[in-house]
Amino acid sequence: MSAAPPLAELRGLSKHFGEGATRVDALVDISMAVHPGEVIGLLGPSGSGKSTLLYAVGCVAEPNAGWISLDGEVIYDNRWMRRDLRRLRLTKIGFVFQQHNLLGFLNSTENVAEVMELAGIRAPEARARAEALLERLSVGHRRHAMPGELSGGEAQRVAIARALANDPRLILADEPTAALDSERAGRVMDLLRAAAHERGAAAIVVTHDDKIFDRFDRILHLRDGRLVREEARVPIPAGHASVPANQGRTPP
Ligand SMILES: Nc1ncnc2c1ncn2[C@@H]1O[C@H](COP(=O)(O)OP(=O)(O)O)[C@@H](O)[C@H]1O
Numbered sequence: 338m339s340a341a342p343p344l345a346e347l348r349g350l351s352k353h354f355g356e357g358a359t360r361v362d363a364l365v366d367i368s369m370a371v372h373p374g375e376v377i378g379l380l381g382p383s384g385s386g387k388s389t390l391l392y393a394v395g396c397v398a399e400p401n402a403g404w405i406s407l408d409g410e411v412i413y414d415n416r417w418m419r420r421d422l423r424r425l426r427l428t429k430i431g432f433v434f435q436q437h438n439l440l441g442f443l444n445s446t447e448n449v450a451e452v453m454e455l456a457g458i459r460a461p462e463a464r465a466r467a468e469a470l471l472e473r474l475s476v477g478h479r480r481h482a483m484p485g486e487l488s489g490g491e492a493q494r495v496a497i498a499r500a501l502a503n504d505p506r507l508i509l510a511d512e513p514t515a516a517l518d519s520e521r522a523g524r525v526m527d528l529l530r531a532a533a534h535e536r537g538a539a540a541i542v543v544t545h546d547d548k549i550f551d552r553f554d555r556i557l558h559l560r561d562g563r564l565v566r567e568e569a570r571v572p573i574p575a576g577h578a579s580v581p582a583n584q585g586r587t588p589p
Pocket residue numbers: 354355361362363381382383384385386387388389390
């Protein structure tokens with residue numbers, strides 16, 4: 338895995354909010370590489386910079402200093418290197434925000450199909466693909482429901498379908514399983530892992546959810562804006578979503 342060039346790489350990335358006495362250093366000199374096929378867990382206490390890190394890698398919020406490459410292209414070098422960040426986000430990045438951010442006036446299928454149409458896919462195909470994705474996330478039966486009619490867990494899965502809609506290279510998910518029971522959480526993680534393994538994509542998943550720790554290749558720990566620790570994992574294979582942690586493994 339490490340022989341392949343990184344899918345995303347960060348060097349010396351920093352971001353602060355405010356100045357002087359009110360200054361908050363949200364990210365301090367972060368360097369890391371994400372390789373194709375990897376599903377990385379990002380852990381840390383509230384306020385440690387997890388969301389800020391995803392927003393920076395996802396070209397949503399501008400860092401203050403450092404360097405980011407994505408899919409072989411330098412996208413940030415003390416400033417954004419591209420004008421069309423929107424296009425980059427649309428085609429290469431799949432974002433699952435902490436709040437699901439579905440459009441309230443579109444139903445589930447339309448919420449997912451919309452981002453495909455923005456990327457140039459024709460409406461009938463976008464619709465068909467959206468419905469197939471919703472089916473894979475076990476919310477196909479809610480395809481005509483409006484966001485206000487969905488449970489928290491259903492809305493979360495529709496948001497995940499939308500993030501996967503354009504086959505992104507990099508999936509960035511902020512607590513995507515928080516509203517899901519362990520079986521559904523496992524299924525969502527299996528889907529992310531399948532995307533990573535089948536298409537050479539990668540995912541960074543912010544989580545506190547110990548039900549899914551077994552699904553990560555690596556876990557990174559953030560504290561006060563710094564990467565303080567990294568754990569290698571041996572993930573259990575896909576398809577064991579309902580097996581509780583550790584019971585799917587052969588004893589040593
Ligand atoms: N838009 C903002 N304006 C000011 N401070 C912010 C903003 N966003 C985040 N912060 C601060 O940056 C730090 C990291 O925040 P965040 O990345 O949201 O942490 P986490 O996601 O780990 O809870 C926190 O101290 C937070 O208060």
